[in-house]
Amino acid sequence: MEDLSLHILDVVENSVAAGASKVEILIDENISENLLVIEIKDDGRGMSEEILKKVLDPFYTTRTTRRVGMGLSLLAQASEESNGEFNIDSKVGEGTKVKATFQYDHIDRKPMGDLKSTFIALLTSYPEINFVYIHKDAEGTDILDSNDL
C-alpha cells in the first residue's frame, strides 16, 4: 500500500465483509504530541478471542479464495515501522475496533494520500452502509456522516 488512505479503504472492506451497518473512521492529527491516530470502528459480527489472536498472522484469513490474509498485517506493519502501535479489539455480536498510531513526523510514516477517492469508492459501493468520517486536527473536528448526504 502506498499511502494510509488505501489502508483505510482496505480495512473498511473487512468491516463490510463482517456485515457492518455502521462504520466510523476517525483520523486524529495530534501534532502537539507528534501523533497520528487512525481508528476504524464497526458494528459487524465481531471476532472470538481465538480468531483475534490469529488476525495479524498473514497466513490466517476467513476467505476461501486464497489462503493468506494481508490487510491487517500490512496496516500493523505500516504503524510499527513509524514508531506506532497497532491494536484490535473485537467482541462477537458487537463489532470490531482497529486502531493504528503513527509518529506523525517519522520519516517512514506513509502519507495520508487521497482520502476523497477512498470515500467516493466506499460510499458509492455501499450506499446501504452508514459511514462516519471524523477528522480532528489543531483547527477542530470535521465530521462527514453518509446519512446526511
Next chain:
Amino acid sequence: MAKLSIADLEEIRNKVRKTTLLREGSSNAKITVHMGTCGIAAGARTIMNTVIKIVEESKREDIIVTTTGCAGFCSKEPMATVELKGQPPVKYMSLTEEKIKKIFEEHVMNGNIVAEYALAIGNEREP
C-alpha cells in the same frame, strides 16, 4: 494534511446520489471492481474511480457499479468483472485507466468482449 473540503463533500454527494439512483432502476450491465487487499495495493481504487467517472459521463442509467473482494488471482490485479444482462460475466485483468476505458467503450457500450485483456469468462468459486 488536507481534510476533506466542502467542495470534496459536494463532489462525493453528487457521485453517491447518481450511483445510488442507478441501483433502484433495472440494470443492463454490471461492472464489479475487485477490491481485496491485493486489488487495492495494485491500484483498484483508481480503476473504481475511473469507472464511476466514465459511467457518469456516458449518461447511461442502466449500469451498476459495485465492488467485490479477492477472486484468488492476486497477481492479475487490478481486476474487474463486466456482466451484460443475459451473458456470462467476463473477468478482466492487469487493468490500467486506459484499459478499463477501452473495455467500457467496446464491451459495455458495444457488446464486444475485449479478448486481449480478458482472464476468464464465468464465475469464481463461491467463498
